[in-house]
Amino acid sequence: MTEPLFPANSLATLRARLAILPRPDETAAEAAGTRQANLTKPPGALGRLEDLAIFMAGWQGTERPxxxxxxxxxFAGNHGVCAQGVNPYPQEVTSQMVANFRAGGAAINQLCRASGAELSVVELELDRPTGDFTQGLALSEAELLEAMARGAEALDPTADVLLLGEMGIGNSTVAAALAYATFGGxxxxxxxxxTGSDDAGVQRKITAIEAGAKRHAALLDDPFTTLMAFGGREQAAICGAVLAAREKRIPVLLDGFICTAAAAVLARLEGDALAHCIVSHASAEPGQRGLLTHLGKAPILDLGMRLGEGSGAAVALGVLRAALEAHNGMATFAEAGISGA
Known part of the structure; x- marks a missing residue:
C-alpha cells in the first residue's frame, strides 16, 4: 500500500486503497513449520499450538515469532435501535461500564493483567447514539469513515498482536443484523x-432486524454500506482496527460474537481480509457458531463465555503465548542429542 488506509474522505477512496492487502511471509511460515517438525516431540503432538506458532511466524516474518x-x-458505542426495546438495560450502562474499565474494576482489566496485555478504551460519541436502523441509516458515510478512522488510530504500530473487544448496550442486536445481512439465513x-433478554425481548430483536433488512435491502450487498445501514460506531471502529492491523501485518485476536460479527462484514472484500485474524473463542451466543462456519475459522477456546469486553481474546492470548514459548524454547532433536527421530 502506498497510502495509509485512513483517513479517507470517501468510501471510494478507501476501496481503492484496499486493492492490495499485505500477505503473510510464506518463507518464514515454512521455516517455522520445519522447526516444528524437528522439535523434541512427535509431529503434531502440540496440535493447535503448532499451527498458531506457524501463523504468527508468517505474519511477523520470522521463524521465531x-x-x-x-x-x-x-471500543464503546451506543445504538439508536435501543428505542425498539431490544435490550433490558438503559444505554447509560455503556458509560458506566467504560468508567469501570478505566477504574480497573471489570473482568477485562483482570484478564489483561493476567495475560500481559496493555488495555485501552475508546469511547465513540456515547452521548450521540447511532440512528435507529428500523427508521433510517445507522451511520452516514462520513460517520462510518470517522468511526473506522478512530479504530485505525487506536492501533499501536509497535504491537506484536492486537486484541479487540467492545462495549455497547444494544450491540448484540446490531451484531445479529450484520451477520444476517452478510451471511443470510x-x-x-x-x-x-x-445481556439477558427474555423471550419477548428476543422477539423484539428479530422484529427490529427484519424491519431494518427490509428498509435497507439495497445496501446489504456491500460491506461498507451494510455498516452504514446497521452500525454501530464500535463495530465500524473494529473494522477500521482490523484493516489497519492488516496494513501493518499485525495479527488480531477477535473476541466473541459481537466482535466477530463486526469483522465478518469485511469477509466480502477481496484478498481474504481476515486472514490475519484469529477468533479467540466460541461464544455462548448462538450466532457465533454460524459465523465460525461461514468464516471457516476454528476458535482457540470454548469456555461458554459471552461477556464481551475482549474477555475471550485476553484469555486466548495466554494460549498464544504458550504456543510461542513452546515453539521458541524447545530443543530440536539434534540440539538435545536424541537419535532416531
Whole structure:
C-alpha cells in the first residue's frame, strides 16, 4: 500500500486503497513449520499450538515469532435501535461500564493483567447514539469513515498482536443484523439473549432486524454500506482496527460474537481480509457458531463465555503465548542429542 488506509474522505477512496492487502511471509511460515517438525516431540503432538506458532511466524516474518507488546482495545458505542426495546438495560450502562474499565474494576482489566496485555478504551460519541436502523441509516458515510478512522488510530504500530473487544448496550442486536445481512439465513438464526433478554425481548430483536433488512435491502450487498445501514460506531471502529492491523501485518485476536460479527462484514472484500485474524473463542451466543462456519475459522477456546469486553481474546492470548514459548524454547532433536527421530 502506498497510502495509509485512513483517513479517507470517501468510501471510494478507501476501496481503492484496499486493492492490495499485505500477505503473510510464506518463507518464514515454512521455516517455522520445519522447526516444528524437528522439535523434541512427535509431529503434531502440540496440535493447535503448532499451527498458531506457524501463523504468527508468517505474519511477523520470522521463524521465531514473539509477543513483546500485546495491545488490547475495547471500543464503546451506543445504538439508536435501543428505542425498539431490544435490550433490558438503559444505554447509560455503556458509560458506566467504560468508567469501570478505566477504574480497573471489570473482568477485562483482570484478564489483561493476567495475560500481559496493555488495555485501552475508546469511547465513540456515547452521548450521540447511532440512528435507529428500523427508521433510517445507522451511520452516514462520513460517520462510518470517522468511526473506522478512530479504530485505525487506536492501533499501536509497535504491537506484536492486537486484541479487540467492545462495549455497547444494544450491540448484540446490531451484531445479529450484520451477520444476517452478510451471511443470510433468517434473523432468528443470529439472535441470542445478549445481556439477558427474555423471550419477548428476543422477539423484539428479530422484529427490529427484519424491519431494518427490509428498509435497507439495497445496501446489504456491500460491506461498507451494510455498516452504514446497521452500525454501530464500535463495530465500524473494529473494522477500521482490523484493516489497519492488516496494513501493518499485525495479527488480531477477535473476541466473541459481537466482535466477530463486526469483522465478518469485511469477509466480502477481496484478498481474504481476515486472514490475519484469529477468533479467540466460541461464544455462548448462538450466532457465533454460524459465523465460525461461514468464516471457516476454528476458535482457540470454548469456555461458554459471552461477556464481551475482549474477555475471550485476553484469555486466548495466554494460549498464544504458550504456543510461542513452546515453539521458541524447545530443543530440536539434534540440539538435545536424541537419535532416531
Amino acid at each position: 514473539r509477543i513483546g507488546k500485546a495491545q488490547a482495545v475495547v 433468517t434473523a432468528a438464526d443470529w439472535v441470542g439473549r445478549g
